Amino acid sequence: DAGVIQSPRHEVTEMGQEVTLRCKPISGHDYLFWYRQTMMRGLELLIYFNNNVPIDDSGMPEDRFSAKMPNASFSTLKIQPSEPRDSAVYFCASSLVSSGVAYNEQFFGPGTRLTVL
Amino acid sequence: LAKTTQPISMDSYEGQEVNITCSHNNIATNDYITWYQQFPSQGPRFIIQGYKTKVTNEVASLFIPADRKSSTLSLPRVSLSDTAVYYCLVGAHNTDKLIFGTGTRLQVFP
Numbered sequence: 001d002a003g004v005i006q007s008p009r010h011e012v013t014e015m016g017q018e019v020t021l022r023c024k025p026i027s028g029h030d031y032l033f034w035y036r037q038t039m040m041r042g043l044e045l046l047i048y049f050n051n052n053v054p055i056d057d058s059g060m061p062e063d064r065f066s067a068k069m070p071n072a073s074f075s076t077l078k079i080q081p082s083e084p085r086d087s088a089v090y091f092c093a094s095s096l097v098s099s100g101v102a103y104n105e106q107f108f109g110p111g112t113r114l115t116v117l
Numbered sequence: 118l119a120k121t122t123q124p125i126s127m128d129s130y131e132g133q134e135v136n137i138t139c140s141h142n143n144i145a146t147n148d149y150i151t152w153y154q155q156f157p158s159q160g161p162r163f164i165i166q167g168y169k170t171k172v173t174n175e176v177a178s179l180f181i182p183a184d185r186k187s188s189t190l191s192l193p194r195v196s197l198s199d200t201a202v203y204y205c206l207v208g209a210h211n212t213d214k215l216i217f218g219t220g221t222r223l224q225v226f227p
Contacts, residue, residue, distance in 0.1 A: 031213065033214070033215075035217075042218070043161070043217040045214055045216065045217075050213065056213070091160045104151070104208065104213070106161075108159075108161050108162065110159065111158075111160055
């Protein structure tokens with residue numbers, strides 16, 4: 001398996017522009033998570049899905065952030081409009097709760113480094 | 118989700134054993150203890166998980182005392198490539214999400 005795939009790996013945009021981050025989870029996994037990591041705030045959970053349904057979006061910082069999972073193999077995280085304080089590394093992770101090495105083992109993608117100028 | 122406390126940073130030298138202790142005084146009966154490792158510019162990676170006593174795999178050992186209020190991740194004979202941030206997490210097996218704290222930044226020197 002190729003693991004969790006994220007695109008793009010790097011994104012540089014200007015303030016006010018729309019940004020879309022993409023994630024392909026591991027095939028067969030039923031949970032998908034979006035995280036954001038910064039030096040100041042560490043690794044924060046933004047939102048997660050179970051069987052394509054959003055379960056908890058309490059970590060989404062503002063209405064400018066939205067996430068969708070139209071099918072089991074694809075999810076997007078959109079920021080519109082983007083602001084400089086959104087600059088961070090965004091990780092996608094997936095898991096299959098009932099299997100794996102251990103309970104709740106999450107498999108992370110390589111991340112998307114977003115820079116908003 | 119139980120709160121965890123671990124040292125912000127640790128230094129070691131190649132070939133030494135490193136022990137990182139995590140405190141979780143409010144751990145619940147159904148909670149498991151899980152450790153993740155994050156290398157620079159990568160996402161976190163699962164290392165080991167345990168409920169009580171000792172767990173060992175090819176990467177590390179996890180020691181959990183009887184009261185389960187703390188746990189120790191042990192890395193035998195570290196190398197430069199073990200330089201990473203190590204996160205201790207506590208949660209029940211039926212908990213969907215993980216809450217990452219600040220982690221312990223381990224720096225291994227030659």
